[in-house]
Structures are given as structure tokens and as C-alpha cells.
Amino acid sequence: MPKIVDHDQRRREILQATWRVIANQGIDAATIREIAREAGFSNGVLSHYFTNKEEILISAHRLAFQQVYDRASKANEGIVGIEAVRRALYEALPLDAERRIEAILDVSFWSQALVNDRLNAVRRDSIMGGREWWKAMLLDGRARNEIVASLSDDVLCDEIQALIDGISVQAVMYPDDMIPSRQKAMADAFLSRITA
Incomplete structure (x- = not known):
């Protein structure tokens, strides 16, 4: 058999x-x-x-982004408003070994995406999908009068992505400096700035 x-x-x-x-x-x-x-x-x-290494890299990248989304969705079951944004941010940051590997994969992927238009487009698609997810949470936070920033949600999404990317690079390169408590403090500082 x-x-x-x-x-x-x-x-x-x-x-x-x-x-x-x-x-x-x-x-x-x-x-x-x-x-x-x-x-x-x-x-x-x-x-x-x-079919080739490129297909493996693309699939590995997409799986990593999907895992972040799945973890954040699970963490946010029954959670709304700014707390949902906070929990999603935490899930996107390299706060533990699994998430650090995801960050290493993403940062490593960038080096290839700089010179490969297809890989660049794949990462851009992942980021654009994430933006829609962040916008939905920000809109909910605004509807609950928890988010009071005068900046547009597009700019806030840019800030969220820059925060995640910046912290990820620092945590990958200098893990002894960009420890989890520092990562959370930076995320919390951003959220404090945009909330009531």
C-alpha cells in the first residue's frame, strides 16, 4: 500500500x-x-x-506574513479598538524566538527584493494587504473615539509599518539592545501619541 x-x-x-x-x-x-x-x-x-528557489522564498515570505496575521487574529478575538491595534502590533514585532525568525526572514528577503522585481512586488503586496488590516483597526479605534490623531489613517499606517520594520531590523541586528520590553515600550509610545 x-x-x-x-x-x-x-x-x-x-x-x-x-x-x-x-x-x-x-x-x-x-x-x-x-x-x-x-x-x-x-x-x-x-x-x-x-519550481525553483525564488518560489520557495516567496512561499516562505507569504507563510511568515500569514502566521503574523493568524496570531494577531487569535489574540484579538473579542478585542476591539486601540487594544486590538496594540495586540496586533505586538504580534508583528520580534518579541520571541519564532517572531525573531520571521523578522530575520523578512529583513533577509529585502536584500533579494532590492534587485528582483518579482520579490519586490510580492513584499509590496504583503504590505498593502497589511495596510488594509491596520486601517480597519484604526477606523474602529476612531469610531470608538479612542484614536484622536489628526493624521490620516494612511499616514498612521506608514508609521506603523516604519515602526515594525525599524524595530525588526534593530532586533535582528542587535538583539541584546532591542529587547522585547523595549520593543513594547516603543509600540506603546506610538499608541499613546495617537490616542485620547
Whole structure:
């Protein structure tokens, strides 16, 4: 009887192996061979799921963004207004080992996206999707009279993205300096500035 393979699980295992390779060795080391070795599969197995390294990087990037969204959605069950924004911000910051790996992946992805139009467009799409998510939470906060900033929600979304990106770079580069409590303090300072 042939072995039944859970293809979604296998793809996820490959993508998580990709994260580990990038986190431990850098994005240049994330070759098909090295990812396959880390995942415990042959190169041929990877070719059944992805056409090339670029496809793996794109899928790894999208999975990381989806995980942030899923965590924040779970953290925000029954939560509204500015507290929802706070919890979502915390989920987007590299506050623990898992989120730090996501930040390393994202920061590493940038280096490739600088010279690859397709990767650049993929990250832009991820950011634009995130903007709609942030805007919905900001709109709810305004409707509850919790957010009083005179800045437009577009500018606030820019600030949120800059905050996440800036903290992520600092936490990836200097983890002993940009510790979780400092990350939260910076997020809280931003939220204090825009709330009643």
C-alpha cells in the first residue's frame, strides 16, 4: 500500500526548513540542496512542490506574513479598538524566538527584493494587504473615539509599518539592545501619541 503524504504538511516542513537555513546561515545559503538537507528530503522532493528557489522564498515570505496575521487574529478575538491595534502590533514585532525568525526572514528577503522585481512586488503586496488590516483597526479605534490623531489613517499606517520594520531590523541586528520590553515600550509610545 503506498504511503499517504500530506502535501500541505510537506510544503510547510520545507518552508520551515527554509526559515531555519536563512536564520542560521543567511539567505545566500538557502540553496535547494541546503533547504532539502535541513528538511530531511531529497532535492527531488522539493522539485515536486516548488519550481525553483525564488518560489520557495516567496512561499516562505507569504507563510511568515500569514502566521503574523493568524496570531494577531487569535489574540484579538473579542478585542476591539486601540487594544486590538496594540495586540496586533505586538504580534508583528520580534518579541520571541519564532517572531525573531520571521523578522530575520523578512529583513533577509529585502536584500533579494532590492534587485528582483518579482520579490519586490510580492513584499509590496504583503504590505498593502497589511495596510488594509491596520486601517480597519484604526477606523474602529476612531469610531470608538479612542484614536484622536489628526493624521490620516494612511499616514498612521506608514508609521506603523516604519515602526515594525525599524524595530525588526534593530532586533535582528542587535538583539541584546532591542529587547522585547523595549520593543513594547516603543509600540506603546506610538499608541499613546495617537490616542485620547
